[in-house]
Amino acid sequence: MAKVRHTNLTYLLIGILALLTLAPIVMLVIGSFSEGLRNVGKFTFEKYISVYSDPGLVDILGNTVMFVVGAALFSTILALFLAYLNNRTNIPWKFSFKVLSVVPMMIPHVLFSVSWALLLNPSNGILNLWLQQLFNLSNAPLNIYSIPGMILVEGLLDLPIAYLIISPAMASFDVSLEESSKVFGGGNLKTLFKITLPVLRPAILAAFILCVVRCLASFAVPSVLGMPGRVYVLSTYIYRTVNTGFIADYGKAAAIGMSILVVSISLIYVYRYMTRSSEKYVTVSSRGFKPVVIELKKAKIPLFIVVVLISFILIVLPVLVLLYTSLVPYSMVPSAKAFSMMDLNHWKTVLADPISLLSLKNSLFLGVVGATLGTLLSLFIAYVIVKVKTRTAGILEALSFLSFSFPGIVIGIGFMWFFIKTPLYATIWALLIGYVATYLPYGIRPMTSAFVQIHSHLEESSAVCGASLLTTMRRIVIPLLVPGIVSGWVLMATMFLRELSLSVVLSRPGTEVLAVQILRFSEDGLWGRLSALGIIMIFFSTLLVILANILGNRFKPAHD
């Protein structure tokens, strides 16, 4: 009987999830073979032929490969370095690593990219101007509008993802493997390269693959830093196809998107396969001892400075640059003169700009309502995945994993083809559905790990005590899930508040959102207004996080 209820729930959730994840893919495929948005289903190969016979595509593909592989390598190596320092050495201030791994996820990618553009753009980047003054140069020495610049910024942005995969693997590493290497004469470095890294290889590869998928989907960095330097990658190529020039060609965009999607989905399933087998590979020691800490000796202070520097670049610098830019009338090197010229003009302009205000309102709505709906859906899906565990529940898990691979702009094109046929087209609900579909795994994951921790006996004993399924949910399961719910909600809300890549496709006049508005300012070079709006965005994002945590603490049991 309980089984029947669960089966119905499973099918209902599979239905919802299939609509959310498969519909955009199916529509993307149909769209790529159609003549145009108004002629859905009129079959043609023309879009594929025109896209893949274009000689310009070779350059774009080359850029894409360099950008994606470079940035993914950069973040993986940096994550490996930081994870090793944190878990295995006596570096001071270890708590800063936790901050380092979480906070950058809160910083909107578009703002982070803009802050680097403000620092290092070739015409009036603050750092460039300063270097020019210092060394008396006629030209800007550094150019962020280039592939190395994009790799640097994207690599820093994806660092937390790689770190969150590699660090736990490093922490649970069975130290006796290393100790035996030392007993048999291997030094620290030899042990690191011959034992530690090979054993951790699955985690490292998994981190790399996930970074590749993220870079491939990345739109903020290529649009803010790539497009001004005419460096196009696949995601910005799609954007150009639908957003600039003469007529938006969604069929062509779909045809380009197909190749990104195929690569992403394949990679994400490789990732899934690898993280499954890695559990067997990385030996988690149950003996509960602390790994031996390696004395850094002389290297301690320099390495510590490196970590502090990375933290500064990732967290403090973007906010500082934005704050500074929002207060000065035009780009200039910080000086007494600059400080004397500071005023609130950009802030006043932004706060009087109806479109900026509308985008703020829309983004807050999407953040709060979207995250709440998304959390609710994730809650049920996680419940079925962890607790029901039937074969159909397995389908649900595979489906929910699918959207992990969704490159926002591609799936946005898919949704465009989908919504054009519905009354949802050009409404805020279109954005909301798209957001939930694309970011659902980020809600499901914290929830599944929360469910895993609830022993089935806790629910069963509630039933034995005469509680209905609903009572059991309300009084036992939900209260125990609160921490998972809060972190899932926070993750989704902050992601929705800063969402860019889906929004650039789906957002229409009237449904502007913050990140898109910031991109418009960036395209128009209105750095001051952009910075003011960006700070407002960071402020609300932080506010949501704090409020959610306060609310979560209220529902939490009084003890522990």
Next chain:
Amino acid sequence: MEIHITALKKYYHSEGKVIKALDGVDLSIPANKIFTLLGPSGCGKTTLLRSIVGLETPDEGEIRIGDTIVWSSEKQIDVPTEKRGLGMVFQTYAIWPHMNVFNNVAYPLQNMKLPKAEIVSRVEKTLQFVQLEGFGSRPATRLSGGQQQRVALARALVAEPKVILFDEPLSNLDAKLREETRKELRTFLSELAITAVYVTHDRIEALALSDQIGVMKSGHIIEIGEPKKIYFDSEHQFVADFIGRSNLLPVTIENQGEAYTEVTSSIGDVLCARKEFPADSEITLCIRPEFVDLIKPGEKETLQNVFTGIMKTMVFVGEVYESEIQIGDQLIMVKVDPDSNVQEGDEVVVAIDPDHCLLVSR
């Protein structure tokens, strides 16, 4: 309340194999007694318990509690767990970590929508009964294992169910605490008019706690009886072997006497407690180590079942020497007094009381 189980079946399918957890179980559990389901892990005892409470859905058969059919494949009846009104103590205790002791215990009453004042007084009474007075406001996670166990018991008892189920409730306690809790549990349960069904794989727990024991093996109930009957006078070799250490020797019946049955075995002819068997059934002689007595050569003539052998090994385990004596080619396990001066290699004479020579079918 009595529990009647008829032709209960539950098969699990895993990786192409069929596991028969319950293979047509027929069982009547008497009212207001402690009934123990004993068996090795994987014998189906927990599946049976969980089917009674409704956490597991059988494939076929019928379960009746008192006059109510709670599950029947034929009549298509399936009373959900929460409507069966039973009490249960889980192996993990399943104490809800986000609630204090009071709320954990009050939960079944709250589900019955009783008035607050009544809930408070009944919870107080039950906590007093399990000797946890004044623990109500304690967070459930700040309790010792033994105390958690008693909270779980209080929660199972508070609604005064007619049936209480125990799923290996003592297996998470350390040896000393387990012994104490077992005695307490026996006292608690004998004070109440309640039918208790207790699942365990620990034979000492089963013997010490139960009014009746049902021994299970691969989805079947093999034998039911009082603890002494199961221990001294079991019908099956499996039961005799499972319930305690024993020497098992295949035998053939020589002569059916008036008081004793005479058999031939690898240690020679043995007089056994009289038992009838159908013709050409395979029979095993079961001798428990504690009933093999070392005797002085002079006592030989006055006793029956006297054998001479060599002391092969003696392992000192505290209260006894666990020893092996070779009689002919057969090694026999024997318990020797710890103050005995016999040494390995000595020739020894032993006598086995025929009343403790148990014949069982294979």
